[in-house]
Amino acid sequence: MADVGESGSTRTARYLLALYIAEHRTSPPVAPGRVAETLDRSPAAATEMLQRLAADGLVVREPYEGATLTDAGRARASDLHETYVALSWFFRDVLGLDEHEREAMELAGLVSPAVAERLAHLLFEDLDGEARSDDSDASPTREP
Amino acid sequence: MADVGESGSTRTARYLLALYIAEHRTSPPVAPGRVAETLDRSPAAATEMLQRLAADGLVVREPYEGATLTDAGRARASDLHETYVALSWFFRDVLGLDEHEREAMELAGLVSPAVAERLAHLLFEDLDGEARSDDSDASPTREP
DNA sequence: TTTTTATTTTAGGTCTGCCTAAATGGCGGT
DNA sequence: ACCGCCATTTAGGCAGACCTAAAATAAAAA
Known part of the structure; x- marks a missing residue:
């Protein structure tokens, strides 16, 4: 109960930022591998976080494709x-x-x-x- | 395997700092309750972290008394x-x-x-x- | 000395973020 | 159409940091 309680404490921010920057370089569906690489994490970790962000409505995820920031996420x-x-x-x-x-x-x-x-x-x-x-x-x- | 791997990633720092400051106000054995209060955590959490810091050799802990920074910890x-x-x-x-x-x-x-x-x-x-x-x-x- | 009270500690659980290894899906080459 | 390869995903685990509730303990009050 210590944190703000909402979506997006600490680490998710990095993923959002990475996504945001990636989207400005190449066309929107950002592959998990890409994210994993820039954040120096395992692909599995990236996939997981992307799923989490999707659950929080911050990205739309197309399995085996990648994620795209929603308006809220953006x-x-x-x-x-x-x-x-x-x-x-x-x-x-x-x-x-x-x-x-x-x-x-x-x-x-x-x-x-x-x-x-x-x-x-x-x-x-x-x-x-x-x-x-x-x-x-x-x-x-x-x-x- | 992302971090430095050693003792004292992220959160432990706050406890060390709290301890350091507390030791400069009152005499060394700092009670867990004190720490808990200043860091806005439960007493149990403070006790646990103090044990951890003790295990890492950063404090000496006197059960039911409190903790004192070791040279390394200080x-x-x-x-x-x-x-x-x-x-x-x-x-x-x-x-x-x-x-x-x-x-x-x-x-x-x-x-x-x-x-x-x-x-x-x-x-x-x-x-x-x-x-x-x-x-x-x-x-x-x-x-x- | 016995009881009460305040504090600390243990026990048991949760959640986040991460990993490795093992499926599984998508695609290009033949 | 089939085979491999590569990327992604699932499964199963693990450690850190936290919490609540229930013991245990020390110290003060009676």
């Missing part, structure tokens, strides 16, 4: 993706991390909505700053 | 605490979050060492900046 995934982008940016441009994408992927589903939102703000502010001081300078965020 | 907890402080600072002074402490507590064990380290750097830089421009100004980090 909404969730979209938020996650926003957080992911913000985190990725932060880890790369502010902290100077190499593994910014993986790190962002892992944390995107774990930070609270509040953090996600404020972080996105930071990112937008930074983009804004960049746009104004536009003399093709390398990195305005992190000084060399 | 080392781990100390790192965690550093991350916790950095995160807490970041959430409060940079993101302006209310729940900075809880949030920091939850994430401290989840961010990679790399993130922890760089974040700590940021904090020290900020403290340094504060120290130099020392005319008792309220908050140099976040403008009012």
Whole structure:
């Protein structure tokens, strides 16, 4: 009874995010193998989670084909993706991390909505700053 | 086989951190009830985790008394605490979050060492900046 | 000392997320 | 049409982290 109680605690977020990103690269039915690969899990695990997401109405699953995000799923995934982008940016441009994408992927589903939102703000502010001081300078965020 | 495989994946970190903080407030043997309360878990859960930590050599447990961090445990907890402080600072002074402490507590064990380290750097830089421009100004980090 | 009360511990169960090994389905080549 | 191969799925298990309810224990009250 500790969690929010709803669908999509912790780990499922990663799957949603992976699905979301995959759908933007190739046409929608995303194969479990694909998901398994990007998340470094067994194919069986991916299939299982896809079934779970389907049960929660976040994806539609076509057996032996793959899964496609539903509107609900896409909404969730979209938020996650926003957080992911913000985190990725932060880890790369502010902290100077190499593994910014993986790190962002892992944390995107774990930070609270509040953090996600404020972080996105930071990112937008930074983009804004960049746009104004536009003399093709390398990195305005992190000084060399 | 995905994780590091060792002692102290995910959740145990929270217990270590709670223990570390508790030990700094009152004398060492920290009662399970205490831990349970601060982590919002059942007493049974706390007892169980304390036993686990004891099995991993991170605490010494005195039944019906509580647990005390071993050197190994304290080392781990100390790192965690550093991350916790950095995160807490970041959430409060940079993101302006209310729940900075809880949030920091939850994430401290989840961010990679790399993130922890760089974040700590940021904090020290900020403290340094504060120290130099020392005319008792309220908050140099976040403008009012 | 005996009883009461508060706390801790054990017992038994659940749920999530994952794995390996063994089916099973889909498809291309012959 | 049949055979193999590869991807997916099922089956069966396992460990972590949690819970509730029922013992056990320590400490305070009577």
